[in-house]
Amino acid sequence: MQTPTTLDQLSLKQSAEVVAIDWAAISDNEGRRLRALGIDKGVSVEKLYKGMFGMSDPIALKVGRMMIAVRKSHAKAISVCPIAVTTPA
Amino acid sequence: MSEPAPLIVLAGNPNSGKSALFNALTGARQKIANYPGVTVERKSGHFTFADGRPAELVDLPGSYSLDPTSPDEEVTRSVVMGLQRGERRPDVIILVLDAANLDNHLRFALEVIALGQPVVIALNMMDLAERDGLTLDPAKLEKALGVPVIPTVAVRRRGLEDLSAAVENRLLHKPENIEPVVAKDRDRGLSKQAKRIANLAVVSETAGRRWSERADRLFLHPFAGPIILFAVLFVMFQAVFAWSEAPIGLIESGSEWVAAGVEANLPPGFLRDFIIEGAIGGVGSVVVFLPQILILFLFILLLEASGYMTRAAFIMDRMMASVGLSGRSFIPLLSSFACAIPGIMATRSISDPKDRLTTILVAPLMTCSARLPVYAIIIGAFIPPTQVGPGIGLQGLVLFGLYVFGIVGAMIVALVLRSTVTKGPNSGFLMEMPKYQLPLMKDILIGLWQRAWIFLRRAGTIIFGATVVLWLLLTFPKVPEDSAMSQVDYSVAGRIANVIAPVVEPIGFNRDIALALIPAMAAREVAVAALATTYAIDAPDEEAEAKSLTERLQSRWSLPTALAFLAWFVFAPQCISTIAVTRRETNGWRWPIFMLAYLFALAYAAAGITYWSAVALGL
Numbered sequence: 001m002q003t004p005t006t007l008d009q010l011s012l013k014q015s016a017e018v019v020a021i022d023w024a025a026i027s028d029n030e031g032r033r034l035r036a037l038g039i040d041k042g043v044s045v046e047k048l049y050k051g052m053f054g055m056s057d058p059i060a061l062k063v064g065r066m067m068i069a070v071r072k073s074h075a076k077a078i079s080v081c082p083i084a085v086t087t088p089a
Numbered sequence: 090m091s092e093p094a095p096l097i098v099l100a101g102n103p104n105s106g107k108s109a110l111f112n113a114l115t116g117a118r119q120k121i122a123n124y125p126g127v128t129v130e131r132k133s134g135h136f137t138f139a140d141g142r143p144a145e146l147v148d149l150p151g152s153y154s155l156d157p158t159s160p161d162e163e164v165t166r167s168v169v170m171g172l173q174r175g176e177r178r179p180d181v182i183i184l185v186l187d188a189a190n191l192d193n194h195l196r197f198a199l200e201v202i203a204l205g206q207p208v209v210i211a212l213n214m215m216d217l218a219e220r221d222g223l224t225l226d227p228a229k230l231e232k233a234l235g236v237p238v239i240p241t242v243a244v245r246r247r248g249l250e251d252l253s254a255a256v257e258n259r260l261l262h263k264p265e266n267i268e269p270v271v272a273k274d275r276d277r278g279l280s281k282q283a284k285r286i287a288n289l290a291v292v293s294e295t296a297g298r299r300w301s302e303r304a305d306r307l308f309l310h311p312f313a314g315p316i317i318l319f320a321v322l323f324v325m326f327q328a329v330f331a332w333s334e335a336p337i338g339l340i341e342s343g344s345e346w347v348a349a350g351v352e353a354n355l356p357p358g359f360l361r362d363f364i365i366e367g368a369i370g371g372v373g374s375v376v377v378f379l380p381q382i383l384i385l386f387l388f389i390l391l392l393e394a395s396g397y398m399t400r401a402a403f404i405m406d407r408m409m410a411s412v413g414l415s416g417r418s419f420i421p422l423l424s425s426f427a428c429a430i431p432g433i434m435a436t437r438s439i440s441d442p443k444d445r446l447t448t449i450l451v452a453p454l455m456t457c458s459a460r461l462p463v464y465a466i467i468i469g470a471f472i473p474p475t476q477v478g479p480g481i482g483l484q485g486l487v488l489f490g491l492y493v494f495g496i497v498g499a500m501i502v503a504l505v506l507r508s509t510v511t512k513g514p515n516s517g518f519l520m521e522m523p524k525y526q527l528p529l530m531k532d533i534l535i536g537l538w539q540r541a542w543i544f545l546r547r548a549g550t551i552i553f554g555a556t557v558v559l560w561l562l563l564t565f566p567k568v569p570e571d572s573a574m575s576q577v578d579y580s581v582a583g584r585i586a587n588v589i590a591p592v593v594e595p596i597g598f599n600r601d602i603a604l605a606l607i608p609a610m611a612a613r614e615v616a617v618a619a620l621a622t623t624y625a626i627d628a629p630d631e632e633a634e635a636k637s638l639t640e641r642l643q644s645r646w647s648l649p650t651a652l653a654f655l656a657w658f659v660f661a662p663q664c665i666s667t668i669a670v671t672r673r674e675t676n677g678w679r680w681p682i683f684m685l686a687y688l689f690a691l692a693y694a695a696a697g698i699t700y701w702s703a704v705a706l707g708l
Contacts, residue, residue, distance in 0.1 A: 026517075027514075029158050029441075030440075030517045030519065032154065032156055032158050033153070033158050033440060033517075033519045035154075036153030036154040036156070036158065036196070036197075037153060037519060037521060038192070038193045038196070038280065040280045042280075042281070043280065048305070048309075049309040049311075049403075050311075051311070051406075051407050052311050052312075052315045052407060053311060053312065053315065054311060055311075055407050057406070057410070058403060058406045058407065058518050060309060060403060060522065063193070064190065064192045064193050064284075065189055065190050065192075065193070065221070066190050066193050066523075067305070067521070067522040067523075068520065068522065069399075069403050069406070069416070069518055069519065069520045069521075069522060070517070070518070070519055071406075071410075071415075071517050071519075073517065074519070
């Protein structure tokens, strides 16, 4: 088990499981949208891209077979636990 | 009375290929209207079953959930629940799911199925799923969900007959109320349930060729990505001018040919003057811009259909965030370069109300194509075609400067608004970035045709009407033979303009401009038609009448006046349709009036500063 962190701190190309979401830090509407896009406790995500020219905002995530964009401000509220990468055979 | 044709609605997540399926099922004959009281588009079309029976098909706005987060999702929810005002309860709901994205799309599907309405599922984009290395078993999905599941590939018209038969079957055999399969605990349990069912349907899953992901490695590259985006935008704006030359020439010579035909076949008099000066002159000078508008929309539709537009939004998000907006505002603002009306309507996809309002308020500052006729004629008349660098002309540079002026203005206004009237917490930027797709020619052509039709209808109604009214006001009353006054000064319009003139004189505008500004309220491009009409009526003799508008402007306007006129049009809210659409989108007069006031104030200040500086510099 690797150390939990928040989504904004996760390194690129790293998969992780969402372990907790601080819903209080996110507005109701945004929270609904986040869940509608498939981000919820227990879901696996992979951080694919981040902002342009070396910026850390926004972040592109892979959730299932879908890619979604989130802002750093939301990513901070999402606690994740990195999953050790198993190299495909 | 015969029973109305059954109502079939298409519902599903955004990017499920819903609209492609709608186009494939209905063809080009579509009706676009609005749901009463809300600003959500209702897209409907005719559909015929195999036995020739007709049905009405409605394409509902894409939704992620029945727990709505936007007006669009609200309408989808009400329609599928049979609660929407102005809409019958649907007889069958076709749920469109992306086969390659089942665990995400099943969440919404499960919510809809739980309502107990007759549902048929179109498991769409089966070919892309297979290419992604995903093999699905529709029968297993059907069993798990308890509703018919039909595999389709909308863009290749595969599975359409099966879908039609399944819908017909559903209509004929109204199912006894099916047991809702979803538990009440929607939000939390739904994701897991969707995932479980999706896994049931998957026969095998291999890595496959993920060309879409490979493309993103380039398009979302932290350095190459933005450079590619700016290159795309550069090509787009270049094409708007370069590709439109030939068709514009055709339209111009066409309207000259019609005018010559009218002149040869009608006796001189009121009717002939009316048709040539009012109708052909006025409307012709506007229809000329159809090619540029279509080219701009062609690019926007291609960027949207291919999925690249969301990447552009991702790239631009950080920059938009610095003025309090998000990447979502980029798409509406880019559309506003063609026309603010579709731009303002595109803000519906922005979920944060304050973000959306700010975007609506600054959208008119993007240089829309209606300003081009105004800019083109003034730049052509007053800016010399000198070269300032290799391949860079002064005229082009001034035009580019006007675009930049508008963008910078919009950014500053957005920043000011976000810290005053639309103050609020910085909103998030949550957006799905769908897989890249090859745009389907038919879908693009349908989109272009709809845009062209809206523009031509506008030219035929608002612009034609404004030009005709102005022509009449300029022509009557006729100046008496012995009067020293000119026809324009004597006319009703001239008298009105003489009242307004003192207000705009401080910023360097003459009476002719005051005169042109009034009908230009209907639409900016009317300013050009109005100046042309004014100077045509004012011409003392045949020889003067033969002079071009450019020559007339050069002899009557000073350079500072011309520059002030350009600066005015960067900001002036001169487009009734934009005001009307803002009223509709913001549900009231408060924001359109605010928009009018702030834009007129900026226009007056910008024109004034330009005029005074130019005079001070001795231009």
